[in-house]
Amino acid sequence: xxxFMNGRRGVDELTTTLGGxxxxxxxxxxxxxxxxxxxxxxxxxxxxxxRAFSTNVAARERENDAFRDLxxxxxxxxxxxxxxxxxxxxxxxxxxxxxxxxRKKRTAQTMWENRKTxxxxxxKNCGQLLSVPRGKGRIRVTCPKCGTKVEKRS
Numbered sequence: 150x151x152x153f154m155n156g157r158r159g160v161d162e163l164t165t166t167l168g169g170x171x172x173x174x175x176x177x178x179x180x181x182x183x184x185x186x187x188x189x190x191x192x193x194x195x196x197x198x199x200r201a202f203s204t205n206v207a208a209r210e211r212e213n214d215a216f217r218d219l220x221x222x223x224x225x226x227x228x229x230x231x232x233x234x235x236x237x238x239x240x241x242x243x244x245x246x247x248x249x250x251x252r253k254k255r256t257a258q259t260m261w262e263n264r265k266t267x268x269x270x271x272x273k274n275c276g277q278l279l280s281v282p283r284g285k286g287r288i289r290v291t292c293p294k295c296g297t298k299v300e301k302r303s
Contacts, residue, residue, distance in 0.1 A: 162217060174193065
């Protein structure tokens with residue numbers, strides 16, 4: 150069974166999206182008794198399976214790259230996308246938003262690791278993330294970006 154997937158693309162973002170969309174369409178079709186939505190969902194599942202088991206890796210990568218670029222251009226989905234299964238995706242102009250996502254992920258991880266010793270908050274003027282040590286009482290913090298002084302309790 151392990152040899153079966155050798156040389157095949159496997160599951161990528163476009164395949165996952167097709168599978169999820171087909172499940173939503175099938176659910177809506179069954180709830181509202183719309184039979185043609187079920188057929189569209191079935192076609193989407195078949196296309197997703199054909200993509201996953203395809204041996205034409207280069208063509209599937211081009212399709213997935215086009216899908217990722219389309220996602221990056223959409224306002225909401227562009228900021229939500231992750232690194233995905235393809236770790237070798239270049240961090241340059243071809244992948245807008247990827248480095249921003251990685252930075253947000255690292256920041257969230259650091260905040261979680263330091264949650265017991267450090268308090269985080271945003272500057273009310275510019276939105277810069279500020280950190281202060283916990284347990285120091287009432288302190289005055291100056292934003293390094295805009296110079297706004299804020300008095301906070303740590």
